[in-house]
Amino acid sequence: MVGAALKCALVYFVFVYLDDRWLGWQTITRPIVVAPITGLLLGDFKTGIIMGASLESIFMGISAIGGAVPADATSASIIAVAFTILNGASQEAGLAIAMPIGAVMSSFGALEMALVAAPLVPYWEKLAQEDMNKFCVQNYIFSAVYQLIPAAVMFIAVAYGVEGLNNFLNILPGWVMTGLNAASGMMTAIGFAILTSMIWDAEVGIFFFVGYVLAAYLHLDTLAIAILAVAVAITMFFNNKKLIDLKSELSAKGVENKGEEDFF
Amino acid sequence: MATNTYTPEEKAILRKIFFRSHRCFMMFSMAKMEANCFTMCMQPVIESLYPDDREEQGKSYLRHQAFFNTHTNPFTFIAGLTYAMEKERKAGKVDEATIDNVKAALMGPTAGMFDSFWFNAVRVISAGIAIGLCSQGNFLGTILFVLLYGVTQSVAKWYLLQAGYNLGTSFIDTVFNSGLVSVLTKCASVVGLTMVGAMTANMVNVPLNWVINTTGKEGGEVVVGNILNSIFPGLLGVILLFVLVGLIKKGYRPTQLIAGIFVLALVGALLGIF
Structure with a gap:
């Protein structure tokens, strides 16, 4: 079991690191890719391919929107294939074992995002200003280390059972998990606050609330809101253009208009 | 596509941005999302524009460390456009605020468009x-999936990058020659701020779960979150955002803000507010 667990963790690590960090395709972490590869490594390629097809149909409907995924498709698929091949179990039984592990992996991912990724943000800001080459290299290394943690969690889950991990998550008082999840949600406010303070313009600042109201009250899509905003911007652009044209016209005739200026 | 009109230097930089743009989720965090990759994509641009000016390089990188998030394909379109804008900034034609505004204005709508195209159409x-193919035990299915859904994304990225760069160069020149840059800056602010407001409504969330029971009887509960939301939807999120903006203007560092959020969330959870 330990050998198989190691293979599963390896497939998980390699494919997630490669896709998430280097390709950005969100393609080779899909069940239809990792399931055949797991099958190949565990000596039953054909079962892997066939399971890949059914796992892909199951997980296709579930996509990560807003970072909340019920079960991590990649790890759940790898484990489902491993259990089916190693225990000669049915696909359904394999999936029944895999789903809880996928759910644990998903919680660990959220935990890591809150506890590791967010606190590193100021460090990246500092490093970007000091040395960009170091910034790049450290991003690659940190990403690999970052990905090793869930791979290790997955190894433990497959080799020694998911109960231990669930017990670990249960040792933490409920409020700690709630608090960390709340913190993770509010982290986005920091990013938006920095962005807002960068682009704030007192003259047109009220448009922040126009956008807010269109989204919060009217639930419009961002594209619809963008079209409205662009319409306002274009109107503004041409009004100002007329004003500038008028100004330059006046200043061209400036000499003749001298007398009139006193009148106004 | 006017591929062959680029100078060798432009070509080299575009190629570097293309490869780097694949590292979209490098050290992804809730606070900055894809900012690290965007900064990486801008490195070849900034280095070619300010080869000896360490201070200006640092300042530019810090600007590109701002929150950034979109689908991985329009990512390159915005990166190409930003490359063009950074060049024009050096020529004195646009300012920093316009660059930040254009990035902020484009990320929301492009994410929506491309997410639904790639996830709901191409992937399906x-x-x-x-x-x-795979259900018959044919591995060709997997290979086709990677080709159709993975490799096509890279192809799209390359053309979107060029489209962004071409648009940026021609558009900015036209506007600059007409002498309307200051007007354009204002208009970019309007769109940028509107989109940031809309994204705040969609993405910033204070998960309040606070129930007060004043009477001690069934049915006497007061759900604080509902009351606040009935005054103004997402009121706490907006307050949190502007408190943070105020703190940033006062010179507080992101480290302090992140620590503050952790303390606030944990204390809140302990007290049962979240």
Whole structure:
């Protein structure tokens, strides 16, 4: 079991690191890719391919929107294939074992995002200003280390059972998990606050609330809101253009208009 | 595509941005999302524009460390456009605020458009073909899936990058020659701020779960979150955002803000507010 667990963790690590960090395709972490590869490594390629097809149909409907995924498709698929091949179990039984592990992996991912990724943000800001080459290299290394943690969690889950991990998550008082999840949600406010303070313009600042109201009250899509905003911007652009044209016209005739200026 | 009109230097930089743009989720965090990759994509641009000016390089990188998030394909379109704008900034034609505004204005709508195109159309079609082959035990299905859904993204990225760069160069020149840059800056602010407001409504969330029971009887509960939301939807999120903006203007560092959020969330959870 330990050998198989190691293979599963390896497939998980390699494919997630490669896709998430280097390709950005969100393609080779899909069940239809990792399931055949797991099958190949565990000596039953054909079962892997066939399971890949059914796992892909199951997980296709579930996509990560807003970072909340019920079960991590990649790890759940790898484990489902491993259990089916190693225990000669049915696909359904394999999936029944895999789903809880996928759910644990998903919680660990959220935990890591809150506890590791967010606190590193100021460090990246500092490093970007000091040395960009170091910034790049450290991003690659940190990403690999970052990905090793869930791979290790997955190894433990497959080799020694998911109960231990669930017990670990249960040792933490409920409020700690709630608090960390709340913190993770509010982290986005920091990013938006920095962005807002960068682009704030007192003259047109009220448009922040126009956008807010269109989204919060009217639930419009961002594209619809963008079209409205662009319409306002274009109107503004041409009004100002007329004003500038008028100004330059006046200043061209400036000499003749001298007398009139006193009148106004 | 006017591929062959680029100078060798432009070509080299575009190629570097293309490869780097694949590292979209490098050290992804809730606070900055894809900012690290965007900064990486801008390195070849900034280095070629300010080869000896360490201070200006640092300042530019810090600007590109701002929150950034979109689908991985329009990512390159915005990066190409930003490359053009950074060049024009050096020529004195646009300012920093316009660059930040254009990035902020484009990320929301492009994410929506491309997410639904790739996730709901291309991926479903590719997976449909692949599932059919794989269910018969044919590995060709997997290979086709990677080709149809993975490799096509890289192809799209390359053309979107060029489209962004071409648009940026021609558009900015036209506007600059007409002498309307200051007007354009204002208009960019309007769109940028509107989109940031809309994204705040969609993405910033204070998960309040606070119930007060004043009477001590069934049915006497007061759900604080509902009351606040009935005054103004997402009121706490907006307050949190502007408190943070105020703190940033006062010179507080992101480290302090992140620590503050952790303390606030944990204390809140302990007290049962969240």
